[in-house]
Amino acid sequence: MRAIRAAIVGVGHFLPRRVVPNSEFESFLDTSDHWIKTRTGIESRRFAADDETTADLGSKAAINALSDSGIEPGDIDLIVMATSTPDNTFPATATKVQSEIGMKSGYAFDVQAVCAGFIYALVNANALIRSGEAKRALVVGSETFSRILDMSDRRTCVLFGDGAGAVVLEATETEGGPADRGILSTDIHSDGRYRDLLYVDGGVSTTRTAGYLRMDGKEVFRHAVKKLNATAQAAIDKAKIRAGSIDWIVPHQANYRIISATAKKLGIPEDQVILTIQRHGNTSAASIPLALSEAKSNGKIKAGDVLLLMAIGGGLSWGSVVIRW
Numbered sequence: 005m006r007a008i009r010a011a012i013v014g015v016g017h018f019l020p021r022r023v024v025p026n027s028e029f030e031s032f033l034d035t036s037d038h039w040i041k042t043r044t045g046i047e048s049r050r051f052a053a054d055d056e057t058t059a060d061l062g063s064k065a066a067i068n069a070l071s072d073s074g075i076e077p078g079d080i081d082l083i084v085m086a087t088s089t090p091d092n093t094f095p096a097t098a099t100k101v102q103s104e105i106g107m108k109s110g111y112a113f114d115v116q117a118v119c120a121g122f123i124y125a126l127v128n129a130n131a132l133i134r135s136g137e138a139k140r141a142l143v144v145g146s147e148t149f150s151r152i153l154d155m156s157d158r159r160t161c162v163l164f165g166d167g168a169g170a171v172v173l174e175a176t177e178t179e180g181g182p183a184d185r186g187i188l189s190t191d192i193h194s195d196g197r198y199r200d201l202l203y204v205d206g207g208v209s210t211t212r213t214a215g216y217l218r219m220d221g222k223e224v225f226r227h228a229v230k231k232l233n234a235t236a237q238a239a240i241d242k243a244k245i246r247a248g249s250i251d252w253i254v255p256h257q258a259n260y261r262i263i264s265a266t267a268k269k270l271g272i273p274e275d276q277v278i279l280t281i282q283r284h285g286n287t288s289a290a291s292i293p294l295a296l297s298e299a300k301s302n303g304k305i306k307a308g309d310v311l312l313l314m315a316i317g318g319g320l321s322w323g324s325v326v327i328r329w
């Protein structure tokens with residue numbers, strides 16, 4: 005049966021210049037490079053400059069994705085931007101990206117699902133393309149988590165970094181089978197009973213401040229392995245493929261041990277997992293498009309490959325997307 009699919013036709017990323025190695029935290033916290041590396045896999049991360057915002061990073065990633073696709077900003081009719089660190093409370097940071105890239109028509113909005121944000125944004129853009137509400141979409145994940153880190157809390161501040169990634173999606177007519185290009189399946193969930201496991205202790209309507217990130221890491225870890233495996237299996241089933249057909253897992257980069265346990269449960273070898281956590285840390289909604297962009301530019305991901313994207317974050321919110329590249 006013929007069907008419209010959303011295919012990825014371009015990908016790009018942007019990282020702030022400042023590299024922050026684990027050793028920098030040793031100078032003011034009771035922590036060590038060894039602890040951070042062995043518990044999380046992180047060796048360094050990037051922090052944005054004081055005058056560099058989420059929209060700035062996102063716009064640069066979007067421009068790089070557009071240039072990879074060969075599509076002009078004027079031919080894009082939708083921007084879905086995933087971020088939990090917006091430039092302003094309103095308007096949507098996506099509208100700032102829209103003007104910064106020179107897009108004068110179409111529509112742009114933000115999606116907030118913390119570390120699962122890019123998955124949620126892709127699901128939204130995919131649905132709008134399939135329904136005919138958009139033909140070409142930019143899906144951007146951009147974060148400046150360094151702005152909401154409590155630098156006296158060693159349990160959280162060593163984990164996160166700043167950055168942005170973006171993909172260009174285009175409506176493509178296909179036969180509708182798993183061999184065709186594009187997004188093959190999506191699966192998303194949230195469960196607000198767990199919202200206190202990972203949150204920011206401020207907000208417009210509560211404290212009238214931005215607040216700082218708080219996390220019960222052990223509990224989130226426990227949920228992560230179970231929920232990521234379940235959503236990955238669901239997306240694989242909906243795509244009508246077998247786990248063995250997956251060429252690459254492109255997971256949200258929160259913790260190497262979570263990624264490795266999930267790949268093992270799915271029976272997918274570790275050399276088929278895209279890993280960037282060593283150099284990026286956890287960039288929340290930016291981590292998946294950043295990983296996609298790096299993996300494409302270093303020749304790992306090729307046309308026709310099947311990719312499994314998956315993420316979990318605050319909410320709790322989680323989900324997966326299966327794509328034929």
Ligand code: ACO
Pocket residue numbers: 034035036039040043044118119120158159160162202220221222223224225228258259262286288316317318
């Ligand atoms: N340096 C040194 N010691 C530390 C540090 C640190 N940076 N951080 C914690 N410790 C200590 C703890 O205080 C604790 O000491 P204690 O036993 O004396 O109390 C000990 O190390 C063990 O702490 P745990 O929290 O049990 O360590 P764990 O092995 O669980 O690792 C971590 C912690 C890395 C946070 C892990 O639990 C994790 O990755 N959780 C999941 C994170 C995640 O996936 N988040 C979702 C996405 S993020 C988002 O949506 C914004």
